[in-house]
Amino acid sequence: MFDFKSTSKKPTGSRFFGGISSNYIFSAISIFLLTSNINAMEPSNSTLTIKEAVVKSLKQHPGLASFAYRVQSSDHTIAQAAIGQKPEVSLVIEDALGTGDYSDFSNAQSTLSIGWILDGGLVNSRVQQYKYKKALTEIELDIKRYDVAAETAHQFITILALQDRFKIGKEAHLHSKKILKEITHRVNSGKALMADQLRAEVNLERRELEVEDIAHELISAKKILSSSWGQSDIEFSSVSGSLNLPKSLIDYSKFEQAISSNPKVRYFLTQQRLTEGEISLAREEGKNRLRFNAGVSRYERTEDYGLTMGITLPFGGNNNQGKISSLSADKSRYQAELTATEIQLLTQVFVLYQELMHSYHINNSLTDEIIPRLEKALKETYKAYQLGKYSYQEWSSVQQEVYDAQFSLIDARLTAHKNTVELERLTGLAMQDYKNAQ
Secondary structure, three states: OOOOOOOOOOOOOOOOOOOOOOOOOEEEEEEOOOOOOOOOOOOOOOOOOHHHHHHHHHHOOOHHHHHHHHHHHHHHHHHHHHOOOOOEEEEEEOOOOOOHHHHHOOEEEEEEEEEEOHHHHHHHHHHHHHHHHHHHHHHHHHHHHHHHHHHHHHHHHHHHHHHHHHHHHHHHHHHHHHHHHHHHHHHHOOOOOHHHHHHHHHHHHHHHHHHHHHHHHHHHHHHHHHOOOOOOOOOEEEEEEOOHHHHHOOOOOHHHHEEEEHHHHHHHHHHHHHHHHHHHHHHHOOOOOOEEEEEEEEEEEOOOOEEEEEEEOOOOOOOOOHHHHHHHHHHHHHHHHHHHHHHHHHHHHHHHHHHHHHHHHHHHHHHHHHHHHHHHHHHHHHHHHOOOOOHHOOOOOOOOHHHHHHHHHHHHHHHHHHHHHHHHHHHHHHHHHHHHOO
16 A cells, blocks of 8 residues: 655745645745746756756756847847947038139138037937837746746646656555455465456556656657657656645636746737837837038138028928837737737636636545545455455455555645646746735
C-alpha cells in the first residue's frame, strides 16, 4: 500500500504553486518575471528547483534574445528624434561675373546668412511618440516573459507529476513481485490455483511496462524543459517540490481585480497613448512654422556692410487633417480591442477558477474519502483471499482501484497547479503581492 497524506501547509496569497515546496514563499514567476536584475542560479547536485528553472528560462530562452536588440534600437531612435532640424548657412553673391560694370566683383553684393525653423514642439512630440513605441516593445517583452515563465512552470510541474507517478509505479512493481512470490508459494503448497500464479505473472509484466512508459515520458519532459533555456542536453536528474495543495483557494475577487495588470491590457492602453501622441505629432507637423534668417551683406563698390533679417511664414491650414481623422479612428479601435480583451480575460479567469475549484474537490475527495476506504478494502480483501473467501481476481481488482485512485490524485493536483499557473499568468496577482512585500 502507498501512503498519500494531505498537506498541512498554510496557504499563502502569493504562492505560485500552492504546495510546491514549503520553501517557496513567493511564486517563481512572481519573483523573476519582470525584474531586470536576475541573479545567476544553477542547479545544485543535479536537482532542479522551480526558481532555478524559471530563472534560466528568462535569462536564456531563445525567444527573448531579440527583444534586447529591439529595446536598444528604440533607445537610439529616441536619441535621433531629439535632434531638431539643423540651421542652414547660405552665401549669396549678386551683380558679379556679368557684363559691363558687372563683369567682375567690383560692384558685387555678397550676403552671408543663417536660417532656422522653430520646431521645439515638433521635436518633443516626435520624441514622445518613440517613447511610447519603446514602451510597447517592453510590454511585448513582458508578455513573452509571462509566457516563457508559464510554459517553464507547466513543464516543471509535469515532470514533478511524472516523478510521483514513476515512484508509485516502482512501488506497485515491487508490490507485484511480492504478490507473485507469495502466490507461487501458495500454489506450490496446493493452496492456490496455477491460474492465479499466471495472472500474477501477467500483472507483474504490466507493471514493468507501466514503469517503462513513465520513464520514457519523464525523459522527454526533461528534454523539453531543458530546451526552455536553449540547452540540448539534460543537466539535471530530477526536480524538487511537492504537488500537495494548500487547504484553501485565493479569493476569486482578487484574480478578477488584478486583470488590469495583464500585459495585454497594458498593451492596448499604451497603444491608445501612442495614437494620441501620433495625433499630436500630426498636428505639430501640419502647423505653419516660422522660418527666421539673419545675416550680413557686403557692398564691394562702397566697401560697406549691412545687416539682413527675414521671417518666412507658409500660407494655408493644417494639411494633416485626414491623417488625424484616421488616427482618431485607430484610437477608438484600440479602445474597442481593450474592452474585448478585458472581457476575454475575465472569462478565462472565471473558467480557470471553476476548474481549479473542481480539482480541489477531486483532491479532497480522493485524499479524505476514496483512497483511505480503498486501502482499507484492500486489506480486507487480502485477508479474505488468504481465507479462501475471495479469488485472486477480486483481490487484484481492488489493488488496481487503489493504483488508479492514486494516479487520479496526481492528475487532479497537476491540473490544479496548471490552472494556478494560468491564473497568475493572466492576472499577475502574485507579482503584485511580491511588490507589496518589498
